[in-house]
Amino acid sequence: MKANLLEFDRAGLERFVASLGEKPWRARQLLRWIHQRGATDFASMTDVAKAFRGRLAECAEVRLPPVARDSVAADETRKWLLQVDAANAIETVFIPETGRGTLCVSSQAGCVLDCAFCSTGKQGFNRNLSTGEILAQLWIANRALGRRQGADRPITNVVLMGMGEPLLNLDAVVPALRLMLDDDAYGLSRRRVTVSTSGIVPAMDRLAEECPVALAVSLHAPDDALRDQLVPVNRKYPIRELMAACRRYLERAPRDFITFEYVMLDGVNDGDAHARALLGIAAQVRCKFNLIPFNPFPGSAFRRSSPERVRAFAAQLQRGGLTVTTRKTRGDGIDAACGQLAGDVADRTRRSAARVHAVRVPIVEVNA
Numbered sequence: 085m086k087a088n089l090l091e092f093d094r095a096g097l098e099r100f101v102a103s104l105g106e107k108p109w110r111a112r113q114l115l116r117w118i119h120q121r122g123a124t125d126f127a128s129m130t131d132v133a134k135a136f137r138g139r140l141a142e143c144a145e146v147r148l149p150p151v152a153r154d155s156v157a158a159d160e161t162r163k164w165l166l167q168v169d170a171a172n173a174i175e176t177v178f179i180p181e182t183g184r185g186t187l188c189v190s191s192q193a194g195c196v197l198d199c200a201f202c203s204t205g206k207q208g209f210n211r212n213l214s215t216g217e218i219l220a221q222l223w224i225a226n227r228a229l230g231r232r233q234g235a236d237r238p239i240t241n242v243v244l245m246g247m248g249e250p251l252l253n254l255d256a257v258v259p260a261l262r263l264m265l266d267d268d269a270y271g272l273s274r275r276r277v278t279v280s281t282s283g284i285v286p287a288m289d290r291l292a293e294e295c296p297v298a299l300a301v302s303l304h305a306p307d308d309a310l311r312d313q314l315v316p317v318n319r320k321y322p323i324r325e326l327m328a329a330c331r332r333y334l335e336r337a338p339r340d341f342i343t344f345e346y347v348m349l350d351g352v353n354d355g356d357a358h359a360r361a362l363l364g365i366a367a368q369v370r371c372k373f374n375l376i377p378f379n380p381f382p383g384s385a386f387r388r389s390s391p392e393r394v395r396a397f398a399a400q401l402q403r404g405g406l407t408v409t410t411r412k413t414r415g416d417g418i419d420a421a422c423g424q425l426a427g428d429v430a431d432r433t434r435r436s437a438a439r440v441h442a443v444r445v446p447i448v449e450v451n452a
Contacts, residue, residue: 192248208431306361
């Protein structure tokens with residue numbers, strides 16, 4: 085099989101071109117053509133030597149997953165379903181806002197963590213995505229949104245908050261992050277690339293060492309007893325260890341705070357006592373809170389906290405001196421809101437055996 089050049093960060097691409105007898109600067113040319121200009125045909129790379137283009141055509145390609153579905157919500161949120169292999173499709177979401185555009189990227193086909201309030205976790209887990217499958221989401225979204233070289237970029241921020249736990253797939257995620265940050269590829273700021281984690285403590289330390297970007301932690305509870313129920317990985321990495329890891333991460337982070345994500349579940353974690361307990365956690369680490377109204381999905385046992393309860397909860401945290409935002413629900417009409425991404429996963433955990441699978445849709449090749 086031909087090498088897929090989407091799989092290589094700069095260092096990997098330099099090694100690849102060296103194996104073909106070329107100088108390292110050829111990698112810079114390829115990065116710009118593939119990621120900035122969206123080229124997939126080597127013949128179009130006019131400043132690359134003709135003989136080298138011929139060799140590339142023989143042994144390499146830019147291989148993209150087919151787009152199975154492209155949906156746009158009334159609020160202009162856009163979701164792509166990408167068929168990463170015969171058995172698995174993953175979802176990617178673009179959220180347009182005034183002055184910025186955020187792409188929510190998946191890192192796994194399904195998710196192994198089974199958080200109680202998340203549709204992705206209920207779908208089960210099949211496999212990690214490769215670096216190329218992660219990067220392809222950004223490549224495809226840029227092309228679909230009409231990115232042109234020299235024009236304002238449609239995607240200003242990337243969040244790894246889609247399907248999967250990114251820190252359980254760091255071997256693929258780190259090279260993808262490096263490409264997002266590379267000035268010859270996507271050129272994003274470390275402050276504008278965010279990795280979300282449920283709290284995989286050793287991997288948080290590794291990310292801080294290898295490629296520190298903005299970090300969001302899915303907290304969702306102020307104590308271990310409740311978090312054990314909502315976020316099962318807490319049983320392995322309880323809150324005390326998680327807070328210590330957050331403090332270590334801040335030593336290298338591009339921002340001086342950790343974002344704690346907190347899904348608001350009616351009657352479960354949204355009481356005044358929960359807010360008071362969160363102030364104790366906040367005293368341990370520089371942070372801000374992002375409150376997320378729960379987005380329902382079929383079979384869910386939870387209800388969304390009322391707007392009044394969310395406002396009162398936020399006000400209580402703010403009176404304690406915290407910065408608090410409340411995430412606006414976007415794309416729920418096309419199941420693109422936070423916690424709703426499910427894709428179509430061949431679940432090898434057998435978690436979804438009793439659930440009704442989505443009907444697979446015809447595959448339509450993305451235009452190169």
